[in-house]
Amino acid sequence: DTAVSQTPKYLVTQMGNDKSIKCEQNLGHDTMYWYKQDSKKFLKIMFSYNNKELIINETVPNRFSPKSPDKAHLNLHINSLELGDSAVYFCxxxxxxxxxxxxxxxxxxxxxxVL
Amino acid sequence: AQSVTQPDIHITVSEGASLELRCNYSYGATPYLFWYVQSPGQGLQLLLKYFSGDTLVQGIKGFEAEFKRSQSSFNLRKPSVHWSDAAEYFCAVDQGGGNKLTFGTGTQLKVEL
Incomplete structure (x- = not known):
């Protein structure tokens, strides 16, 4: 039973494309987050949602748009991908x-x- | 603003040896403190946390950490390291009320057999 799952695990795409990452949790939690881990393993929070409402929005380019259709899901959509967006994204x-x-x-x- | 410092980027120990990973934080009041472990290609797993009370906290996998207010430290220890402990270790702090974790830069632990 996976508690917090993300799809896809790997995503390779060209600069300028738009892509989405999906996250689901089956823990019954109220709050969900997105973190970015760069090539030096530094982890930084990007967004946090509580019961579908945005509560933390760090200084992130507005090309990044989180969406929470319900409290068990928090998706991350990224427009116009740039090389610097290459990272590991954790929900x-x-x-x-x-x-x-x-x-x-x-x-x-x-x-x-991002290539 | 709160910050977390992990002074050691890499640490190598022999299997069976003791381990201490350092963590210092910067925050006015007593923060909530966490240690997470990240195995290669995996997400983060909580090892232990400190909120209040006993300053020596026990965690999973035989790890413990001690909160020292006078030194603003929350060092992670293990008496005898196993090869499977090789991973990246992150200290994190939450100043409370918002669940906004600030992570240190991590310490990569290598275990020599």
Whole structure:
């Protein structure tokens, strides 16, 4: 039983294309996140949604648009892909966003390569 | 703004040896502190966390960490390392209330057999 799943696992595409990454959690959590891990393994939060509402929106280009159709899903759409978007993108979820003592459960990651 | 420093980028230890991975944070109040492990090609798995109370916390896989307020540190330890512990280790801090994790740059652990 996969708790947090992401598709696809690998994504190779050309510059300028538009692509989406999907995330689903079956933990019944209220809050979901997207993180970007660069080539130096540095992890940085991009977005957080609580029960379908955006609550964290870091300084991310507006080519990145998250969408949460329901609280179990948080998708990431990226327009006009650039070389610098190449990274591993992790989805995560936690029971709530309003208490800092919540463990975040991470998905396996999506490795995006922009050529 | 909160920040997390992991001074050691790479650490190599022999199997069976003890391990300590360093983590220092910068935040005014007591933060929520976490250690995650990332195996190659995998997502992150929580090893342990500190919120309050006993400053020595036990985690999974035989790991423990000690919160030292005076040193703003939350070092991860294991008395005897196994080859399967080879991975990337991340310290993270949440200043509380928002579940916004700030990660350190990670320490890559190699285990020599």
């Amino acid at each position: 995560a979820s936690s029971p709530s966003s309003f208490s800092g003592n919540n463990e975040q459960f991470f998905g396996p990651g999506t490795r995006l390569t």
